[in-house]
Amino acid sequence: MKLYVLPLADTGWGAAEHALLSRVSARRQEKIKKLRAASDKKLSLYAALTARMALSLALDIPADSLSFDTGAHGRPTLCGAPEIGFSISHTKNFVLCAVSESGPVGADAEYRKKAPAAVMRRAFCEDEIRYVNTPAFSDERFFEIWTKKEAYTKYLGTGLAAKLTDINTLAPALAPHFYTFSCENCICAVYAEHAPSGAPCFLTAEKIRGFFTLPAAASNI
Secondary structure, eight states: OEEEEEEOSOOOOOHHHHHHGGGSOHHHHHHHHHOOSHHHHHHHHHHHHHHHHHHHHHHTSOGGGOOEEEOGGGOEEETTOTTOEEEEEEETTEEEEEEESSSOEEEEEEEOOOOOGGGHHHHOOHHHHHHHHSSSOOHHHHHHHHHHHHHHHHHHTOGGGSOGGGOOTTSTTTGGGEEEEEETTEEEEEEESSOOSSSOEEOOHHHHHHHOOSOOOOOOO
16 A cells, blocks of 8 residues: 655645646536635645546556546546555645555545544544543544544445444554554544555655646546
């Protein structure tokens, strides 16, 4: 499994971003056009581009050769390569992408901020609540659990439609399969059967722009 992170220091939308729109699907283009803030448009665009680049590198094929479908709960899947799993998450000016060559994977990133403690009763199990509250409530531990919860439900393919209080991310059966780290003031979690093969690969907007020199391909991401 390989992880890619993309911090976006420049959140403006310019000619380069407009040109890159042709590298993502019509569906993604429409989604981006509906967003009002330039920072949101750029984040959505570069999240899709990061995934396409990561998968192209994993399969050693041109990005325009990738073909996608939509699985249960709207999760994009890669056609012709069922063993390849991928997951994208983006938060404030930051993109996380995980690519697994041996099955599904789930990834989530959350920007550090004041945690919504009231959410715990609706989303955390008792073990997780105790962990967050011991010895006192911790924003850091809240988002550690929250990102793990999101990553695991993405791995399952259910998303947050699952009954979250039934999932204990601290349970011995699940805990060893999480990989967590902090980056660019974000808390990140990844769930997969196998650990990452190395440290996350840092990307830049310039690297991604340089990568996409091939004709655009239709996709669902």
